[in-house]
Amino acid sequence: MHTDKRTLAWLVAGILLVSITPLTMSAKAFAQSGITLNGAGATFPFPLIDEWRVRYQDVQPDVALNYQSIGSGGGIRQFTEKTVDFGATDAPLNANQTSSLPGQAVHIPETIGSVVAAYNVIGIPDKGLKLTGPILADIFLGKITKWDDPKIEELNPDLPLPAQDIVVVHRAEGSGTTFVWTSYLSKVSTEWEVQVGRGTSVQWPTGLGAQGNEGVATTIRDTQYAIGYVELAYALTTGMDFAFIENLAGQFIEPTLDSTRAAVAASAPTLPKGEESWSNVSLVNALGQESYPIASFSYLLLYKELSTNPQIDSVEKARALVDFVSWAITDGQEFADDLSYVPLPEQVVTLNQETLKGITFNGQPVIETTPPPPPEGEPFTVTTSLDGTSYTVTGTSTFTATEVDIIPEQYVRITFDGDGEVELTLPKAMIDGITTVKAGSETLDHEMVSSSASSTTIKFTVPEGSSVVDIQGAMIVPEFEFVALLILATAIVGVIGFTRFRGNAMGVGFGKRM
Amino acid sequence: MFLGKKRKGDRIFRWVVIGASGYTLLMLVLVAFSVIEGAIPVFSLEGLSFFIGTDWNPVEGRESYGALPYVIGTLVTAGIAMVIGVPISLGIAVFISEIAPPKVGTPVAYVIEVLAAIPSIIYGLWALLVFRIWLLDLIERPLYQAFGGTLPFFAKAPFGLDVFTAGIVLAVMIIPIISSISREILKAIPNSQREAAYSLGATRWETVRKVLFPYAKAGLLGATVIGLGRAVGETILVTMVIGNALGIAAIPTTLFSQSNTISSVIASQFNEAVTPFHSSALIALGAVLFVLTMGINIGAQLLVSRMVKVVPGGRE
């Protein structure tokens, strides 16, 4: 009995330790970053936004991003209720939603989605099938029920279409993907428009409903003669079979990142300004020879006057939010390709930048129109090497840096031959997530000028009489996550080992009990 | 002094207990209030025909909502689950407590307890990825080929995602629950009852059927109702395998029809319910489910209390 209690106590202590570890981790993260930006909404852009969350740490270590992918509807609701700093939605706000907002909102397209018609028919190879919008509408209306229907055969004379029933698969829950899909069907089929219409969820005349892209994909994969719709990114990463779709120009277009981008580019001239109504914006059935016809923006939602939302309580936070968004639509687009997202075309980026310029906080524009002047002086370059790799630091000032030293896992030391204002560009391979700049024991104010994937540019003033500056960052010290994982693993091993050693008194682990 | 202290402790205890019970009442009132309040918009749109309506159109400007298909879907799936699950559960319980030697019964009972603790989403994933395909190939297709042309029950080409699958997976989920409770109930029957039956020359089966089941029927019914409650309220598992039809298409006309249950509709649509009517309709569905489960519980309690009248059992 006594050992039982002891073991229990240890076990509880162990569990507490394990459960507190992530808390301390996030506390540390919080301590590092003064500002947390909260967003919620669509699930479709979540992988991209999550990538941004990680990458933006390198750009702005002081700003943490927290995005909940709860669905477009939830995102709009939370944005309307002012519980998040920004919303995200796959469908633009409609008139009703706009009228229930507490203030004017802007749409910022942050990425592009396209939807493919995926199928599972024995004998029809990947991308072998050609379909048109009206045929898809008839299939989803339950009017075309056989794979060897004359309308399908006419388009695909070379394919061995089976005389089997078509199994229609759609999303069970409301989703932006459904919105895009039904928008397309409504555009190409009057009957669909009249009978069903477009929405994040609709009254499906026929078919199986499945949860999420995964559910639809799994159902199609496991059900012969099935056809359904999934996001392009999902279809590409899971290697599903999908159809060529006829576009407005009469071409059968393979859904790819490029053909989707072409559709956006073709539609770009007709896009409204960010603060205007976007409810009628649609990329489906876009003009252009190369345009894939089933595409749509995914949007970030911001209030034009950021102080509308009491969550945004300081000009610093307002600026952090706008800075993040403007990074996401420019530098952030670099990460889209790898994740099978379509990067925004130039025209849309420009449009977004115009929109961001119009955003205010307490009436003042958040983005400063005049960029900070570069420091006077001449550019210079210094190089150092460590473990066979050489690192180059460039800078601009009236004096030059003479030496760079890397103190592994602690800081980078730079020696100057003068004092005054200096702008330094440091490679990320050498130091990343710059936190502090010190001259001796004095901490210097530093300004983040810019950041790219490979380097960070900062600006600070070398105080009079000092010539040595130490720069500390997140990357040169061992990563905290690693330490935390180590603690966690030790705790788990310890608890298990202890209970084992204690003769299995808690019944942890099976074995002796039975 | 001592007496006074004790009384004070009693008073505190009393208030704590009253507070605790008041909490449940308060929660009930709050839930009822917010459900009713949330359901008002859809009733203003549909009136009482919400209960018998078969439409479910969330497209803005064409909105129309009716609860009937999901009430039917809920009852049908739960019914299939009970028809399949209850006999098997009782069989398992009888096997463990009456037939199997302890060397076999104890591990089996342990496994059942473990199964009962598995979260339903695990069953759902297994059902979606594995089980429904077995079911389709081994049961649904043969049934369809054999009876599809003659019996209306089977007159639809099966895909493995339908009320039949949902009912069977629900049965799989509730079997461990019902059987582990039933086993406890059978175990609690005094041995003297078994001996009395055996001494009259009853076989094992006669003992179980004529003595043990009647003795424990209130408890076994209770176990069954707990299973039914789980089956009616189960959400995620059903959503994964029922085919999620909407509107009139969700009224199952065959065993292989796609359908939807109340909780499954709520779960799959609430996140993206953007119009006030849509979310209100889902809340009203919640109210219907609330009434339905309450009705089942009250019905079961009436049944039990009628049975208990015949079972004073106090002298045992």
Add this chain to the structure above:
Amino acid sequence: MINYQKGSIAAVTSEEYANSSVDYKLSSAQAYARGYKVSIRNLNSWFGVKQALKNINFDVKENTITSMIGPSGCGKTTLIRCLNRMNEMTPGAAVKGSVYLDDVDIYANGIDPVTIKRRIGMVFQKPNPFPTMSIYDNVAAGLKLNGIRDKKLINEIVEESLRGAALWDEVKGELGKPGSSISGGQQQRLCIARALAMQPEVLLMDEPTSALDPIASAKIEELLNDLKKDLTIIIVTHNMQQAARVSDYTAFMYLGEMVEYGPTKQIFENPQKELTERYISGKFG
């Protein structure tokens, strides 16, 4: 004062039983021929590794009452439960040896324990009527189990059994009431009636009065004397006065062995073994 009941006289002299527990003189066939209803030969029983009965041998004469006495844990209940194969229902129990009912070994291969129980009735320590059944149905339960559907016949047997158990007059107006709604003593007589309805040849009673008050006990004891006209009764009791009052023969058991078995009068007045004498006189137990 001990009030001896006059029982029928056994055809075997007490000497034959005197040292009988190990080496029994009569074969089972001889015993049957001499009018013995039940003959136990070389009966051993175990619970797991613990031996509960050690080589028990004795014969029970038809239409007599035989008592089993002995201190708690001596094996008397185990023994009686071996006589209708009830013991094997207990997990971990094992039995070796023979029990002859007339000339049939109930432990022989091919004997269905269910049919044995229909011939050898049993009444338990605590009254155990079926609570969900009415008084009537309790008595009729065994008949229905045996496939008797004739309503009239069942009615007759129920009444006869309740009369036999001296319960008829007390419950005849309320046969539809639940079996558990009557008093403890009545419940026990109901259980006797339930056993009698099967028209058994032997009735085993395992401390049937231990859970009852003295008045209810007296009623049951009275009843036993009437029952033995039609039945052979074997009763386990921890109450020596009861054994002396009701039984014709008494067996004293100790630590799984049958120490002494003989006419009740002899066991109580002139025991052959010192152990018996010490137990009877209350020196241990």
